[in-house]
Amino acid sequence: MREDAHTGLSQLVTSLTELHIVVNLGVAAHISTLDAYGVPWAKIPFKPHDALVLPDGLLLAGFPSHTGICVDTIASSLAQLTAMSATQASL
Secondary structure (H helix, E strand, C coil), X not given: CCXXXXXXXXXXXXXXXXXXXXXXXXXXXXHHHHHHCCCCHHHCCCCCCEEEECCCCCEEEEECCCCCCCHHHHHHHHHHHHHHHHXXXXX
């Protein structure tokens, strides 16, 4: 990621104090998000249709970057992933 883009994204995510979930469409978005949060991307591989909770409580959901992906498909998958992640976070 270019340094100015990285700095801009890092500043943006730290300014969003009420942000609870980030949906990444594809590997590049996943890596950029982790990088912006200062998380080593090599430690958290991209897994499509999976979600994880970062140490600060942010839910990070990943979906493939297929063209033509339907928003309804993401919404239903996201609801399932959110429920699963909430259960994992409470364990």
